[in-house]
Amino acid sequence: MRSIGADEIDAALTPDRMIDALATAFRAGATAPTRHHHAIETAPDGASLLLMPAWTADYVGVKILTLFPGNPARGLDTIQGGVLLCDGRDGRPLALLDGARLTLWRTAAASALAARHLARGDAAQMVMVGSGALAPALIRAHAAVRPIRDVAIWNRRREGAERLAASLAAEGIPARPVTDLAAAVGEADLVSCATLSTAPLVRGAWLRPGTHLDLVGAFTPAMREADDAALLRGPVYVDTPDALGKGGDVAVAIQSGALAPAAIAGDLAALCRGEAPGRRSPDEITVFKSVGAAIEDLAAAAAVWESLAQRS
Template identity: 50%
Template structure:
């Protein structure tokens, strides 16, 4: 049995290969039951979340990820996300690999955003703003720069020191990296705005988005969370990773739906439709696009299979 730690998992999931693997899996599909989603009380802190996400390709692979999200870890200097992925044979049930779940989650999440950006961001997008300074921020920057000609990266966080530390972690050749003190000013200049936070109040205002901008909403994975306001949702062409997930869990979609700001018909397409070519994605250079992801077990399975096969080879 193969066991991959965080470093080995990262090495086995290069961005070009991972984005392609996700695209192929969305195009082909797999069996993906409804995931288990449980609230876990943490005395004196915000509730944690326990996720169990199964998926399989009949006769090929069976996988399940167990992930915990503890928001209070930010005050302890620990990652908010921990987890493991168990990959088994789809023919015998034999356990084949245990993959580091935190690294897999971070990279497949960022790769899903990059896959969406291939269809939704302008081909000449060169200015990226990342909102948030958690584990996902550097992954999102690397993933987006792998699919678009990003030359300027700006990082904004509630804590400027964390934003500065995130900027110093990056090693991107030919890319200028800066820390933003003014979120509005940075958003107005950005071709791509990528948010990865646990915010319960909108951070990005629709009036800040310039024509042709692409808004990538990765955080806010509960109905009570939100990273964009009603104007952003109203101005943008809306796309999601999976309709079921976005309509059930993504606060940026759920809240405006409940308020009557949009209807379900406002969602133009999901990643299945984009990957299969049944929707072209962006249709005009001045169109504002919005992609909301909450994660899907399919993405974990695609990443785990890629990591296993690459490491075995």
């Protein structure tokens, strides 16, 4: 069994390759049982274990993640883990891949895949809300599907936005830190949020006609990145139906009665299969909410494996 680290994953993938791999996976489908989430009662800091299995005729995979909230004080990332990829024909373990890096790639690719169907074709002005590990991956992925010419980065702590803007500028990506989120959103064609906020950051009243809103953080019902008004400005799409109960923005709006489950316009599978309309007009505001799915992990792991196999 091969061990595939973060650097090898980066070398094996491009945004286009990862986005196309997800599109193929969502069109074809996969078996993905309910994810398992367990508290680790022996840990001192409220740690938990997450298991996300999925399989097709070609591959079987499971992502194994641990979340230890006290890790930053130890100089470690909160999330640790890996994705085990097995042969779907005989069950042989093929590879263990770095889970954190693979998650960055597939999460960003899922948002870009949605934007391929939902953002205006000429979307050039992007706002990135948050400056964590996901932010640069989201910016690169969106730039692969839309002609992004300017990225405004907002973060609660300005220095985080400044660091990310400088890093992206060194790559040739035009990015700048901003402090006025409302003004930045009001000028944006595409707004992507990847935070752990527990209160809405983006207001529906700020969105101009034609904007696409991408909500990536808020992965529990206790979190929010956008208010109810934002979700009511246009059709809401999700990565999978799990987002209706687990994604803070959509789940809270449904629980409060502000948003009806029947109002969800579709998911990535429906978009990729042509069963959902996607963007219907240049002025339409669209919303996408993701919480992550095992089918994405499986597709990402398989894409890395096949890319490396082609090179050997």
